[in-house]
Amino acid sequence: MTVYVSPQTQTQEAPAARSDLLRIENLNIYFGHTHVVRFVTMQIQPNTVTALIGPSGCGKTTFLRSLNRMHDLTPSARIEGTVNYHGENIYGKGVDAVDVRRRIGMVFQKPNPFPTMSIYDNVVAGLKLAGERRKSRLDEVVERSLKQAALWDEVKDRLKTPATGLSGGQQQRLCIARSLAVEPEVLLMDEPTSALDPQSTQRIEDLMSSLKEYVTVIIVTHNMQQAARVSDKTAFFLLDESVTSKEGQTSLIEFDDTDKLFTNPSDPRTEAYITGRFG
């Protein structure tokens, strides 16, 4: 089903199969002359958690941000290749980036609730912006989203108090609730626990498996144990400058079931990384 392309720009292409929620093909990302993400091709299946791992600077965040057009406002960024969402390129002509970001949401490294707003208003900020005013509808979305983000029980008696009164971990779950409120299909998470204490990290990790019921999650993490704990699939990224042939120049070294990648990787570079020999 086409969900974000205006009627004039819809293509006649048949919709992709449900198993092809996101199909990334030959994706290259440059900042100026620097080739940061190279020839990445991968498919993301619905209702899965995919972890992106790899050494610092290998382009994980850059890749993640390309999946909902977050580089649009970076003048030096250039993107080649395609990111097909339900069979249509999100970078295609006439595609509305705001609409893409509603369907493919993002949670950032540091919790960033709107500081002047209450817990309630944070959750419904996106819906209100889209014109929703019905109190019953807003109430319903607040309860549903906070429950999905495993925060409802902790805040249900203080919804109208400032979001800044919450702990860091609670603020991050509030940001997850805020993203879920507009019912995205995909949630991109950029190291969502790196600013949190171990207990809050654990809460978010626990949340991950239930989130899969509602959304497809793609998460960048520095923490390999976390990737192994929370994800179904893992993608290992690396910029291997020793490879000179164009065919070999891909940032995506290995992409497989998480169990397989961590126990029996196919590529020696993956093995070297997961056993701590570099990075």
Ligand SMILES: Nc1ncnc2c1ncn2[C@@H]1O[C@H](COP(=O)(O)OP(=O)(O)OP(=O)(O)O)[C@@H](O)[C@H]1O
């Ligand atoms: N806006 C930008 N302008 C120029 N270069 C950038 C920009 N954003 C990222 N880069 C560069 O792109 C490369 C990849 O960065 P990126 O943040 O994607 O890596 P990463 O794998 O997520 O690293 P880390 O694990 O340290 O967060 C780095 O060399 C970085 O300096």
